[in-house]
Amino acid sequence: MAKITLKKIAETLGISVATVSKALKDYDDVSPETKAKVKSLAESLNYKPNFLAQSLRNQESKTIGLIIPEIVHHFFASIIAGVINAAKKKGYLVITLQSGESYDFEKKQIELLLDKNVDGILLSLADNTVDYMHLSNLIESGFPIVLYDKITKSIHCSKVVINDQKAAFNATQYLIDTGCKKIAHVRGPLKPQTTIDRFIGYKNALKENDIEFDTSIVFEAPHLSLEDGQKIAKEIYKNHKDVDAVFAFTDLTATGVMVGLKELNVKIPEEVSIMGFSNWLLTRITSPKLSTVNQPGFKMGKQAFKVLYKEIKDRKAKTKVEFKTVELPTKLVIRDSTR
């Protein structure tokens, strides 16, 4: 089955390609009769415009790029789903690429996407991205780009984030409200803003409640793994017996702490409350079930696309583009690992 083109339609109808094109787009300088003829033929031949040709001509590919740190990860996978979902509604397709938390990859992926003439890019910064020249240049040149989740204040563009500070504050406050007095915190690797923000939220909650901040019970989980959590559990058990709650940067690590403490016969939540972050699937499977903060990945993906879409439209229309930062609300999900 050879491809149906405008030309073919034009030829069989004995009219010009231009008229066919216009007829199909409902231009009002084409007679109703011609329109009808063209449309019905196009329909019956199952004509599909050639996207490539359209893109080349219109300078837009109706495709966006999505750079994600790790695909195999519940939260990020949700984001992908959200982006694809929102994009489809506007006739956009999405090319997904993985940065693997590496600055070099991140740069390369952006290049790849630009080479492919995507109309915009959705980006979550790799953890070790330190300079932002590659981005600020792009943005300055007028290319639509929206940062999501892992962002940086050093870059001036639209962003979609979770209010990590507030979320962490609420989580910590909940622990305090349920009678915990000595709350440890397991933080992630130093660099990303999320690590910093959740840490600040935690500290602020302590301060607000006149609880002394004790730096010796703030632990770093370098890989945010289960094993990291288990190690930290031992450390807590050994040197910080008075800890009665742990607020961890992410569910997996929280689970690690929980598993570790359970192995040492610490009762959860009677002796120690555990609070995670993200609300992954696994939180419903641990025993006891993990209390956590719901991080709306799917919504974030949708929202990020919407913001990007608006920017793409605005730029096309030469409207002034206003950068904005959208903050998505989180919700505490209280299960059985907290008192």
Next chain:
Amino acid sequence: MAKITLKKIAETLGISVATVSKALKDYDDVSPETKAKVKSLAESLNYKPNFLAQSLRNQESKTIGLIIPEIVHHFFASIIAGVINAAKKKGYLVITLQSGESYDFEKKQIELLLDKNVDGILLSLADNTVDYMHLSNLIESGFPIVLYDKITKSIHCSKVVINDQKAAFNATQYLIDTGCKKIAHVRGPLKPQTTIDRFIGYKNALKENDIEFDTSIVFEAPHLSLEDGQKIAKEIYKNHKDVDAVFAFTDLTATGVMVGLKELNVKIPEEVSIMGFSNWLLTRITSPKLSTVNQPGFKMGKQAFKVLYKEIKDRKAKTKVEFKTVELPTKLVIRDSTR
């Protein structure tokens, strides 16, 4: 920064566009000097060919489509990662779309991708896909398409699968070898081939070991959810006290069975061994840790792309395309939920 085109280079150098194009492609009918000039200018101007124009001209987009049943799913996410990884190595980008296990979506997504001139499609059948006309037409027309994971025998094209029968056989055999006599099976929804194959593997293992097949201890988990498993656990506890092992279609359901039985004070694995399937993250978090069958998602994604890539190349070269089915090996992962 206006885009650099061949034309611009040609103009500044005072030569023709054609020569520039050829020089950059190292055609040997261009003088070394010209080549050098062109290349160095292109380099310094940071010239990037326009993909759209190239695609339009060459009738290939260097993009493939990937239709995945569910993105937010450990196994499928691994596949996405594998595909993207392999594709990148060959200069291909991938557009991911989700079928949500719906036949109608599946059809629509394929259309979308074809409209976008992708060079090939990787597809895992939606569970409720029943007729295959949309596919067989495509394949007949010579479009490269490779089925992965959920396939059907009714379609003649290349496929990448796990040997589900063998995997299930081995899993069941292991249960038998460790002394289990009455092994229940929790199967998935009826339609997909995977459900059937794992069931057959289970049955074959029983037969091979002269264990009577008892249809009353084969349960169906309609949603393959944790809850399904929990319900089945109750049923087993109530009406089939002699069951001493459960082989479930997937880890989540296996976990459900395990959680359900534990709530009824059944000892795992002493009284009942539990075997899952897939080796998701959660298997390392349950207590006891779940024994399971490793399903190599990343590898499957890589392999699927490779097969598709070969087909794309072969078709371009007008070589005869030979359909093949690649079977990926699985591995038993024995943890603590089995004796």
Next chain:
DNA sequence: TTGAAAGCGCTAACAC
């Protein structure tokens, strides 16, 4: 109301 012509950026057959 219609169509010829130009052009998006690139490639390739062919002529010089």
Next chain:
DNA sequence: GTGTTAGCGCTTTCAA
């Protein structure tokens, strides 16, 4: 060795 030309399929002036 280099350039001319034509064309991939589409859109959009502008002239008829």
